[in-house]
Amino acid sequence: MITCSKLTVNFGNGEGIRNITTQFYEGDFTLLLGPTGCGKSTLMRVMYMDILPSKGYISIRNWDSRKISKRQILKLRQGIGIIFQDFRLIENLNVFENVALPLIMTGHSRKAIHERVSVILDEVGLLETWRQKAGSLSGGEKQRVAIARAIVKKPFLILADEPTGNLDPEAANTVFELLKKINALGTSVIMATHNYTLIEDTDYRRIYMENGSLVDL
Amino acid sequence: MITCSKLTVNFGNGEGIRNITTQFYEGDFTLLLGPTGCGKSTLMRVMYMDILPSKGYISIRNWDSRKISKRQILKLRQGIGIIFQDFRLIENLNVFENVALPLIMTGHSRKAIHERVSVILDEVGLLETWRQKAGSLSGGEKQRVAIARAIVKKPFLILADEPTGNLDPEAANTVFELLKKINALGTSVIMATHNYTLIEDTDYRRIYMENGSLVDL
């Protein structure tokens, strides 16, 4: 489903990602591992076309980085659920509104939105805080809102960038189980993480990066 | 050194911290544990007087929340090294400048600053990226800059709020060892963390919070 071919992003300071060629398959749960600064987030940014590759290309379903239009980029992003490493919530909206945003944006009905958002908030354990402004949440709460917002729209692909960094082990586990469940229903998941304890019992495909390149272990 | 007495912070939505009475001793390394949203960050914010308690008081060395002046609050903060959960770097300054900030602010000489900052950057593994703007760093790099900035000024107290959430196990270990070393030299450390693997072999004092209150296990 995702094909990277000689994918290179050059930030001009020697950093970035280099010459990545690989494939991610539809319905897979892929773990993206590697030390800090190795390029995991950058690779994900290329996947939602926040950066276009300097060299090589990436194609996701029918979208190809070499010939995608602006309108198609927005369309692509609507199909991907992104859990940003730094959350990126709209601080002056409340929890409910932040989570509902992707649904509101694509024109769902009020009733459908209420039902769906309530279910998701319950799953991440934030049903009771739905009225609180995102700006005043605790770190872990923000992270769970970000997760809820990514999965609420039933995307075909979830990009989870370090989704448990601010969660206690129990909450981390809940979230991971949630992602597993969604994956089992057919959504592809790519998750960057440093939490080896969390993933040690899974046999998901692991991709290791170092210094902007893939490494074989 | 730190005395909390019936310390209460009320956010007006039922959240916050409630009636905390405890003491932190000079030179101690204290671990602050508890599920997300239990009030760890809030307790730390009270410690650097970012919030003043609604009820009760906190006293840190000679500073007392009930009668501290604005000027003294700044003085207190200059003595505390804070690793914020969300980093709070100055995005348009580079790594070096961000780390040097606390020293520049208190009027150290150029030479002293260069020496000290270089040593710290080396210890957190960012010596080579010193020129990069903080805004373009990876999550883990940002976190390490935040750590470096907190310890550069040789504070009497370090407040580390989830300092390893974005670090891979190896980097997390380096940072933890660093904090241990600094603590061994006399600096008190209070560290909130969810990383139980990291701390499992230590016998530091643990404080558990739940729902805004201390709990005895």
Added chain:
Amino acid sequence: MRLSFILKQTFINLWTARLPALVAVFTIGISLSIVIGMGLLGYKAFTSFDLFQDKFEIEVFLYPNLNRDEITHIQNKLADIHQIKMINYISKEEAARIFKEEFGEDIHDILDENPLPPSFNIKLYKQMTHPDIVENVAKRISEFQGVEDVKYHKEILILIEKYIRLITLVGIGVILALIIAMNILIRNTIKLSVYARRKQIAILQQLGAGGLFIRLPYILEGILEGALGGAFAGFLLHLSFQVINFSVQYIFDVSLAFSPLIYTVSIITGALMGMFSSSRAAKSFMYLFARDDY
């Protein structure tokens, strides 16, 4: 749901970013009141030249020996000239009075008989005081039978003409410059107020939000701020009119009439400017791709 959310977001934005909102209202209010106020003032100054134009007159001297009928005949012919607004007959006696005023002597003291000629004093419609037109009229009259001479202050006429042209030119220039300047100020202020929230816009774009969904809250906000600013401008103008009237009444007993239309005009103008400015501003921060430089 989309529309109600957008409406709600507009008000949340207005509240959480009340500083930029207030600044935008103030800027629009002040700018509009300056443009409209200076426009009205300029117009007032321009029309007050009427006073000078009203003072302009042509004197038609007749031969001293004409009889009543001949004089009436000339008067009728003058009345036929459509540029003429007012005709005033000055008899020999009237002329003697004027002589006394001009030269400080009673002509009857010096001579037995009054040698001064009768004359007509003519005023033209003020649109007809262009030097060329006046010259034409004067020439026509001078050819009437019984008219000895036609006199008017040509130089003053030309001077006033020049002043009117100057004031019109400078006035229009100043008003145009003000319109441009105020437009820039309003657009910049609104741009800054959106700039302060550019990260929000970036986040929405990263979630795949399209053009209008992002811009509409800003556009609505701009309309609201513009309308409020316009109302504020109306209020400022209303106030200044009263202050001016109050202070001027000791000098002249004229007073400026404040038309409520000014409120309508400034509110509509403000709303339109707010709308376009914030629409453009929002668009200018809709970067599809990430930027690390801000």
Added chain:
Amino acid sequence: MRLSFILKQTFINLWTARLPALVAVFTIGISLSIVIGMGLLGYKAFTSFDLFQDKFEIEVFLYPNLNRDEITHIQNKLADIHQIKMINYISKEEAARIFKEEFGEDIHDILDENPLPPSFNIKLYKQMTHPDIVENVAKRISEFQGVEDVKYHKEILILIEKYIRLITLVGIGVILALIIAMNILIRNTIKLSVYARRKQIAILQQLGAGGLFIRLPYILEGILEGALGGAFAGFLLHLSFQVINFSVQYIFDVSLAFSPLIYTVSIITGALMGMFSSSRAAKSFMYLFARDDY
């Protein structure tokens, strides 16, 4: 290290926040050029009343039978009155010429002898044309021996007096209003430009940074933006002067002289305003305690 860091940070801020910096420069430039420009224009309009005041004259009619010495004596006494700028003797012949102009008849055709009296035509210094002063002077002269009558256009004098007072009043009012308005606009813009960076200020405070360390970069930035804005204002004024001169030269052959002093004044004013505005703005965002509402 502190100072060099602050300097560096100023430039980094100017570069990374170049939109607000540019907007501030534009706002200051436009505002200052409007205030200074309108001030100069108002002053020009005010002084152009000289033209009317210059036209004002007093006529002193003498008895027709005075001899040379008596006339010279009167002239000397007039010259002693310090309000008087210019004395012009109008002989009987000159008066006849004027008569011909006023009444269209040659006095010599009507009479053998010229009955018109000689007179002095007097102009006062323009500061001395207040109706009360003029009345006083006229009264003094009328008591001279040999003076038959003193005449001047009292109503016109009073009218001009009123106009001057009106223009002064309205002009000063408008300029004051503009100064206040532009001051508000500049302060608001700079406040917005700091507002966009309020999180930075909050971070510095959380690190324990004190007042001046945080404010100095903004103050320096304000000074720079203000000075640049002032230079821009000077340039705009320079340009407008040339445009005005160019377009007005077809009407009048006067031209406005652009003084380089205007650059100095506007740069210094701009720098001062930038400094105070940004100092205040930075201070207003220095919350010691956290705020979640923005």
